[in-house]
Amino acid sequence: MASFDATVNRRPRLIIMVKAPVAGRVKTRLGREIGMERAAWWYRHQTARLLRRLGGDPRWQTVLAIAPDTALEAALWPHGILRTPQGRGDLGERMARLLTLPHAGPALLIGSDIPGVTPGHIQRAFGLLRGRDALFAPAHDGGYWAVGLRHPARAPGGFLKDVRWSSPHTLADSLATLGPLRPALGEVLRDVDGAADLTAIKEARV
Template sequence: MPPARLVIFTRYPEPGRAKTRLIPAIGAEGAAAVHRRLTEQTVAAARASGLAIEVRTTGAPHDRFADWLGHDLVFVDQGEGDLGERMQRASSPLPVLFIGSDLPDLRAGHLAEAAKLIESGRTVLGPAEDGGYWALGLTEAADYLFADMPWSTDEVFRLTAARLAERGIVPALLPTLSDCDTPEDLARWPALSPGTAQRSRG
């Protein structure tokens, strides 16, 4: 099995459009700063893992992403549609490992472990504390995982595992991680506070 492509989904940290559920608590600028820092941490972990990185983007032209995250990365537009449609488009060529960009506790070791499992032929899932998943690794086409999924609900992991089970696939499970979407989430990681995040930009 060839090495997995690591596909990261993110958006440009434009105030008012990034991490909108944090805006009531810390304002649009603060929410965008948190998103900026989380994405930068994700890309740093991805680089340290040694995997080939593809960043699926929305919210700005690729040159702005390159100026922000580095000109060594591959940038591809996410395109239209819900998350499932965008993931389905990004799933070829295989094998592939999908992750988001809002995981404060993500480390290179998590990605290296996932890649090793994928290269051994396993389907991989990383459970998220909110009932979704933070990672999905595929070795073969799995369009059935992307259609008619209630994204951003606590049913996503359960339904994904059930759809795999219907086809006799038992995924290898990665450690459970939590993403940072709400003010309650943000309280768990003080280093992501807006003031600290803003200072990292300077």
């Protein structure tokens, strides 16, 4: 596996959190509404589309953060993209650890369940990070679909700790962990948690 040595690549880093698309273990909230097999099928194809759209862009270095760790070498991941395990801990601990992997440039982390995200969204998010210490790009449900740090090594010790995940308070709680860092807010997109999100995305495309 390629090295994460900060001297190797000074481009901005895009970290995409992905899960092995196993029915009953991925998108379980969606699965309770449309069936676990259908939810896993949706997630598998959504992830493939996302990686085709963002993974090969030369403007940034893409890293796949994979769960579970045992799926790191699975054949379903594209060749030529760096991979790293998500590791242990709650969501905030994993996100903070991934964002602060050794790197010389800014780092941006996104989920893999955002059908509307484009290379333009990513480039604009990195642009906002040039003028601020951190970035959060809100989602419609009170959370966020992207979080970034201009200088990952300067993340405060309590970064993303004690956050009420999957709640209307997620974004506010996360902003409160920044300490003295100055945040920017990015564009609003919709991630997919339940069937209503799929319906809203389809209607927006009509």
